[in-house]
Amino acid sequence: MTTLTDDIKDSPSVPIRPAARMVAGVKVFGKGETEVLALNGVDAQFAAGQFTAVMGPSGSGKSTMLHCLAGLDRLTSGQVLIGDIDLQSLSDKEMTIMRREHIGFVFQAFNLVPTLTAGENIVLPLTLGGRKPDREWVEGLARALGVEHRLAHRPSELSGGQQQRVSMVRALVTRPDLLFADEPTGNLDSKAANELLVQIRGAVDDYNQSVVMVTHDARAASFADRVLFLVDGSVVRELNYPTTDSILDAIRELEE
């Protein structure tokens, strides 16, 4: 196994330490007739403190890549490194603890346990790990995301946007190395989506949070520092400091 530091020495073009990397990631679903090659040798790095958007047509493997990076699923071959830990080598329990302590997520929907209040949902990763939440930090995050008055409510009593913001607080509460979001704004109207994206951007700017977000929306992607384009399970293009227009142009080019 090549270590992270070796890689950095070998590739001087990478100026900052990557928070996560996928090396030659291959993911195959099914067998024989029904075999699907969802990831076809993906190489990608995600720098610490950077906000990366992942785009691509439906079925291109975006979610699969995110799941493998976040330790929710395993690659068929290749490597995923979070910091200098190789996820492939972890047992289920180690992987669970990895997710709990170093990774945060926001999914498109169903992010919250319905029987627990918003506040309980937020501190869930901490309490599961037997840790005591830092009250000031939790309250600060909740205030920053505008859900501080909703902490005693159950998820069913919150709007979709509020639910997503509570999920954001939960994702950030452990000060994760990486925050993953899979179409977090997919179920929101444009106003609520905008608010959420501003918060994510804020987390990157204020707390130096590393973020990887899958989206179909060029405007959402424009909040990112960098956009990766996936087609048929491979990274085909990268765009730095994108704008909505440059993203739309890139999509058009790719479609041709």
Added chain:
Amino acid sequence: MWRITLKGVFAHKLRYALTALAVILGVSFMAGTLVLTDTIGRTFDGLFTDIYHSTDAVVRGQQSFNPSGAFIDQRPLISATLAAKVRDVPGVRAVGLVISGYAQLVARDGKPIGNPASGPPTIGEAWVNEPALNPLRLLAGGHAPRAANDVVIDKRSASVGHYAVGDRVTVLSKLAPAAYVISGIATWGSVDSPLGATITVFTPATAARVLGTPGMVNEIDVAGVSGVDQDQLVARIDAALRGSRVEVVSGLSITQQGQKTVHDALGFFNTFLLIFALIALFVGSFLIFNTFTIIVAQRIRELALLRAVGASRRQVTGSVLGEALCIGLFASAIGLAVGVGLAAGLKAGLKALGIDIPASGLVVAPRTIVVAIAVGTLVTMVSAFLPARRAARVPPVAAMQDVIVEPQSPSSTRALVGVLVGVAGVAALLVGLFTKVAGRMGFVGGGAAVTFLSIAILGPLIARPVSRLIGSPMAWRSVTGKLAQENAVRNPARTSSTAAALMIGVALVTLMTIVASSTKASINTIIDSSMRADYVVSSGDVTGVTGGLSPSLQRQLSQLPQVATALGIRSGIVQINGATTTVKAANPRGILDLFNIGLEKGDVASMGPHDIAVSSQVATGRHLSLGSTVSVTFSSTGRRLFTVRAIYRTREVAGDYFLPLAAAQANFTQQLDVQDYVQLAPGVSATVGRRAIDAVLASYPTATLLDQAQYKQQQFKQIDQVLNLVYGLLALAVLIALIGIANTLALSTYERTRELGLLRAVGMTRGQLRASVRKESLIISLLGSAEGLIVGSLFGWAMVRALGSQGITELVFPVGQLLIVAALAGVAGIVAALGPGRRAARIDVLRAIAAE
């Protein structure tokens, strides 16, 4: 619609698996009971047919009434001289003189072979020379008893006691123990011994002396010439014997009478076991109800879609009930097969215990098949009825709605219905316990079942706060506990009906535990307050019907210088005031030395052979006073009048009526003591006294010497044996309740797949997930056992109060034992969570994110 129904069953076969298991268990218990009792019944039918195979008529003494349940007839003996008259009757080919009574073989190690108190009878008989009238077949190398001290014994006893022809053997009887020589070993027809009974056969003269009265016999068996009509033969013999107090019965009717006696006894055994099978099915019905309710809730969109595309309500109900029908039929059929297997296993087990059932095959009557299938299927369908109705109420728009709401009746209606049902149940229970209506047991059982139902109806109203309370220690500083608590209260109806199934088992266990403890405490009090004797000598057989202690033992004991008084107690079945009761009898002169019977009026010691003592309760109830006349009917000697000489309070010791020994000697058929009570002479130490008594007892191996503490222990042991038997039978109901908990957890986990995936995603380990399921299960089982403890305590209280007139005067709540019950229920709940917990932990993390 049928295609949809069948598809429904197959699509959810895993979810239905535990439901089917519950039905299988209940039905197999029921079918097994029926097959076993039918098989035993058929065996006895065969035995009686064999015994009376060549018997065309039987001459025997007249019996004033039939002491029900007694296997050994309590008939007066008849004179052996009648045999000569019978032989002269035209059509009679041969006669056999039957003498039978209590005889007990002793093995080489001094231990008795067989014990009539807890197993097959130990019978003594006279050898019948006429082969057609003698079911015994001598093995080669032996001969029939010829000398006065010759005996023939059955092959099974010979092999158990390691006896061979020519060996000497000790035989216990109503006389002093004596040694005999084994002249032959015989099989009984084709089997070693009939159902494991030990048989000792003497010469007719010895038998008359040892078992009965010289010159008298129990029966004269008659074999007719071939082709004779039994009824005509009976009529002719009857005519020839006119004037003697005997009855003549045809071989056929005596066979049928014997068979009927056995079938009556088996019927009791059958009912006893079937009650537990029904309890198991009742508990199972909660599980079935739960499964269908949960599955209907989970399929609400599918059902709504069916309604939307045009299925009528009736069709939807029909489709759910159709699924119940399929499962009911399938599970009942398997249950029936398992039940037959169970009966076969039990039969083999009995054989291993030496009770050989000769009938070759198992009897699977058409009735068994019909009852098993019908009951299993009906229970399933009735339990599924409410969920099926609920399914039909799903509005078609639910297909389009996102939120799944389980329709629930409003809580005020629920409360009202629950309370009304509860009042009805408790009323029936109290009527059954405290009044003398016909069918009391039906009232008690039905009332208890209805009361359980009412708790199940009311359960959802209290399940939320109570589960929260039970869960709060677990939820304190533990996320898994908190989640378990929330999950337990999120659907109170489901939690409550799952817990209700366990409640039934726990309540019945609690009831039995309270009744047993109260009985023990009452016995303790009675022995302490009324037993003055230092020792009890017991044969283990308290009924005195099939065995007991030879009166010679009492004589020997009273002759010991270390003994002040030794008193033998006899027991007989009589009819008084139209009711069949057991009365005790003893020498009136010793009674007050050995017992405090709470004498209120009159005098016991001076009672003559025509006097009787009665309890104050009977005296009040029947307006009896000293000098009143009481009529007692004995089965052998008929109606006799007695004068009331004493009235006493303590009926727990002496019963309602008490006779002097002389009356027993004159009228009882069985002249064995059931117990001897001994008081040591003043100044004799326990060690010395005990040694002296033990020396006498050495030649009476069935007798055991007990001091007061040991006597109590012996009684407690008997209670514990019954208690353990009932616990064992209730275990099935508890097991089904636990399967029910596992079932609910499995179905709920299935429903929460996304949620569990999410929890796993945000960092819950598999162990934590398992812990959470385990704690949820613990909450449900503790809820059930808390309800069960409360309901069972109330039942126990009512039951003990109702048994007050039966001598259970103390009410004891054995807190320690009840806590153990609760703890065991908790442990069982944890065990029930193992399967569902493991399945939940295997859920794929990504399932949370994957769209449905």
